[in-house]
Amino acid sequence: MNYEFMKGGFFAVVKRECLVLTSRPLYLFTALVFPLFALFFMTTIFGDGMIDSIPVAIVDEDDSRMSRNITRLCSAVPEIRVTQVVANTAEARDALLSKEIYGYLIIPNEFESDVNANKNTSLTLCYHYAFLSVGSEVLQGFLNVLRIIAVNPLQETANFLGIDEKTVESIASPISISAHPLYNPSLNYTSYLSFPYFWVLFQILILLNIAYSFGIEYKNGKIRDCLIAGNRKFTNVVLGKMFPYVIIFSSVAIFANVLMFNVLEFDLSSSIFAIIAVCVLFILATCSIAIFLFSIYPNLPIIISFISMFGSLGATFAGVTFPVNAMYPFFEKLSYFFPIRHFVVMTDYLRFESHAFIYYWEHLIVLMSFNILIILATVILKHKYKAASYGH
Amino acid sequence: MNEIIKIISNEFRAIGTNIPILIVLILGNVGYGFLYNLLYNTNVYKEAPIAIVDMSQSDLSRHFVDYIDATQQVKVVSKTMNFDEAKRMLIEREIVGFLYIPSELKEEIMKGNQAQCVVYGSTLSFLDYLNIYEAVNFASLDINSELLPEMVESLNMIDVLFLANDKAVDIVNEPLYNSSEGYGTYLIPPVMVIIIFQTLMITVAMRCGEEKSTRLRDNKTTSWGYSIKIVLGKAFTNVMIYSVFSVFFLGLLPLIFDLPHLGNSLDIIIMMIPYLFASVFFCLSLSPLYTDGDMPLFFIVFMSVPLVFLTGISYPLELMPWHWKIFHYLIPTAPATLAFVKLDCMGGDLSNVVPEMITLWGQCAVYFILSTIIFHFSSTKNK
Numbered sequence: 001m002n003y004e005f006m007k008g009g010f011f012a013v014v015k016r017e018c019l020v021l022t023s024r025p026l027y028l029f030t031a032l033v034f035p036l037f038a039l040f041f042m043t044t045i046f047g048d049g050m051i052d053s054i055p056v057a058i059v060d061e062d063d064s065r066m067s068r069n070i071t072r073l074c075s076a077v078p079e080i081r082v083t084q085v086v087a088n089t090a091e092a093r094d095a096l097l098s099k100e101i102y103g104y105l106i107i108p109n110e111f112e113s114d115v116n117a118n119k120n121t122s123l124t125l126c127y128h129y130a131f132l133s134v135g136s137e138v139l140q141g142f143l144n145v146l147r148i149i150a151v152n153p154l155q156e157t158a159n160f161l162g163i164d165e166k167t168v169e170s171i172a173s174p175i176s177i178s179a180h181p182l183y184n185p186s187l188n189y190t191s192y193l194s195f196p197y198f199w200v201l202f203q204i205l206i207l208l209n210i211a212y213s214f215g216i217e218y219k220n221g222k223i224r225d226c227l228i229a230g231n232r233k234f235t236n237v238v239l240g241k242m243f244p245y246v247i248i249f250s251s252v253a254i255f256a257n258v259l260m261f262n263v264l265e266f267d268l269s270s271s272i273f274a275i276i277a278v279c280v281l282f283i284l285a286t287c288s289i290a291i292f293l294f295s296i297y298p299n300l301p302i303i304i305s306f307i308s309m310f311g312s313l314g315a316t317f318a319g320v321t322f323p324v325n326a327m328y329p330f331f332e333k334l335s336y337f338f339p340i341r342h343f344v345v346m347t348d349y350l351r352f353e354s355h356a357f358i359y360y361w362e363h364l365i366v367l368m369s370f371n372i373l374i375i376l377a378t379v380i381l382k383h384k385y386k387a388a389s390y391g392h
Numbered sequence: 393m394n395e396i397i398k399i400i401s402n403e404f405r406a407i408g409t410n411i412p413i414l415i416v417l418i419l420g421n422v423g424y425g426f427l428y429n430l431l432y433n434t435n436v437y438k439e440a441p442i443a444i445v446d447m448s449q450s451d452l453s454r455h456f457v458d459y460i461d462a463t464q465q466v467k468v469v470s471k472t473m474n475f476d477e478a479k480r481m482l483i484e485r486e487i488v489g490f491l492y493i494p495s496e497l498k499e500e501i502m503k504g505n506q507a508q509c510v511v512y513g514s515t516l517s518f519l520d521y522l523n524i525y526e527a528v529n530f531a532s533l534d535i536n537s538e539l540l541p542e543m544v545e546s547l548n549m550i551d552v553l554f555l556a557n558d559k560a561v562d563i564v565n566e567p568l569y570n571s572s573e574g575y576g577t578y579l580i581p582p583v584m585v586i587i588i589f590q591t592l593m594i595t596v597a598m599r600c601g602e603e604k605s606t607r608l609r610d611n612k613t614t615s616w617g618y619s620i621k622i623v624l625g626k627a628f629t630n631v632m633i634y635s636v637f638s639v640f641f642l643g644l645l646p647l648i649f650d651l652p653h654l655g656n657s658l659d660i661i662i663m664m665i666p667y668l669f670a671s672v673f674f675c676l677s678l679s680p681l682y683t684d685g686d687m688p689l690f691f692i693v694f695m696s697v698p699l700v701f702l703t704g705i706s707y708p709l710e711l712m713p714w715h716w717k718i719f720h721y722l723i724p725t726a727p728a729t730l731a732f733v734k735l736d737c738m739g740g741d742l743s744n745v746v747p748e749m750i751t752l753w754g755q756c757a758v759y760f761i762l763s764t765i766i767f768h769f770s771s772t773k774n775k
Contacts, residue, residue: 045713
């Protein structure tokens with residue numbers, strides 16, 4: 001056993017890094033307080049997480065018994081809430097622009113008489129798609145009443161003939177659709193986004209913290225001090241500097257998982273220990289990629305700008321909101337170079353499937369492979385340091 | 393006045409000779425602008441892969457499946473009679489959902505009864521679920537109106553046969569302000585406004601941090617007048633630089649990538665003036681946090697995703713807890729993004745963005761005063 005490694009090098013660097021970390025409150029802020037803020041933000045921003053009772057308007061150009069009946073039907077679905085009945089489209093557009101409503105249904109002039117005369121007529125359903133998530137909820141809400149509204153004339157005639165409601169329903173919609181949203185039955189936004197997006201934010205902080213902790217040593221010309229503390233071994237420097245961060249980040253990960261899965265009771269099909277283990281692996285992979293990117297160009301301001309971009313792209317390549325397979329194939333392939341992509345796939349399995357391991361083991365191997373980059377980074381940094389020393 | 397011009401020229405010189413700042417300004421802005429547009433350039437999420445568990449195996453079920461497959465939202469990649477097989481495909485991410493058609497579909501309908509089909513859709517991405525939900529629902533509406541005459545006949549009542557002639561009302565769908573129903577056309581316009589804010593903040597912060605770490609700040613006087621001039625000088629410099637980038641982000645990129653562009657350019661310029669000034673003053677007010685040139689990035693980059701949420705574009709502001717709503721009014725990018733979407737994507741005019749304009753001018757005033765106070769006292773302290 002190499003006791004030198006245990007006594008002098010590695011632990012001396014760890015000790016030195018702990019002193020650096022506590023030397024300025026700002027370091028603890030970025031390593032500890034910011035992640036906790038991210039956790040607080042992502043678990044509370046969506047309120048109760050349900051987009052429902054969205055205000056909509058009915059443009060009632062007909063003002064008939066039938067149009068009022070339609071307004072009543074629209075008020076009965078949970079997704080939408082009729083807050084205004086207006087006489088023309090211009091008024092509805094104004095309400096839309098002032099964000100009083102997120103969609104409207106146009107009942108045209110002479111609607112009732114056209115229906116009674118068995119003439120072709122239509123209802124126009126408008127929903128706000130510049131706000132896609134709300135707009136799609138409005139669409140779903142209207143679709144739920146659409147079937148009833150579409151056969152309204154039929155229902156009127158049938159009622160007149162004394163045919164019972166159930167029969168009318170069968171005639172009107174012989175094929176009925178029942179929807180089962182899997183994994184998130186109530187389509188709750190907190191369940192949907194809080195977990196993955198906390199990790200998207202956290203990985204940005206991990207990347208920046210690690211790059212900064214190395215970069216500042218280079219910038220201030222202190223890398224030699226680090227090497228002296230680490231018995232002139234770059235392995236000790238790299239691992240020793242990373243170690244306190246890994247401990248802090250892992251502690252945040254444990255806290256976040258306990259909070260989300262035990263306190264807030266997010267769905268979790270696997271053991272909490274499994275998900276914590278994957279989170280720690282992800283932290284290691286992210287640290288590795290940060291130090292690797294830094295080693296390629298160890299200039300703090302420039303590399304930190306690049307790493308910021310890399311971290312921000314994680315939000316896209318996580319594939320949570322817009323599926324990566326819907327992007328250009330090049331970007332889909334590129335996403336595999338981002339640890340967050342594999343992490344999201346793995347944690348999706350852990351959160352929603354039992355026996356998850358058999359589905360995600362390939363991603364696990366890739367995630368673990370990112371750690372090879374530490375070795376590469378160490379070699380590159382060592383090489384560059386030697387080259388610079390000879391230069392002097 | 394001469395002093396302000398001198399400060400502005402000093403700022404230009406300092407920015408023009410600072411390589412990292414130039415990288416952020418040129419590569420960052422241009423790179424981010426093009427990259428984000430390219431990432432979402434496929435725009436509409438089409439042909440989500442789904443499976444059909446067709447237990448009926450009838451001409452009717454096949455007809456229904458044809459209707460579903462014809463929609464642009466989904467693509468039927470597998471037809472099976474095995475529920476577990478479909479479930480396996482879903483778990484292994486080969487499909488994003490499946491439709492279960494019961495064996496008695498045709499028989500029930502022939503008898504005049506209703507048959508229930510079940511959609512199982514993954515919600516790991518809400519877009520996947522939305523696609524399968526819409527496709528199956530629209531297809532069912534089509535096939536139901538086609539089945540109407542047969543259903544009426546099945547009633548076996550002569551006097552109701554004329555029901556079959558009753559026309560179902562047509563439903564016309566009209567997605568507003570995003571006619572392609574694309575994800576890119578929804579997300580990119582607000583993101584462009586946010587990127588302007590972020591790179592502007594990074595530039596201002598790097599400059600302040602650099603000044604602080606190298607103690608280059610010109611603290612020859614501690615008068616209030618000079619502090620005001622410093623703040624105004626810095627603000628004008630950055631607003632001038634970012635006027636050019638705003639044209640790039642909000643004028644050129646929407647043209648190149650065919651983004652919604654309904655707004656009047658003059659209205660957008662009038663909105664951008666308080667936005668850019670408020671952003672610079674906001675950033676200068678935070679200058680005590682910029683201990684060196686690099687630290688600000690932590691805060692700014694980390695805030696990128698929260699800023700998107702705080703605009704209220706991706707999740708309605710009304711449903712957020714009150715403490716986050718406050719942030720919407722504190723950070724210039726939130727009202728500005730909303731105002732830009734109203735003007736450029738929704739074709740509104742200035743009368744539609746009055747609340748946002750009041751917020752932005754209010755922020756300008758507050759952050760101008762705050763940044764002047766901060767600059768005044770920091771230069772006093774330095775002295």
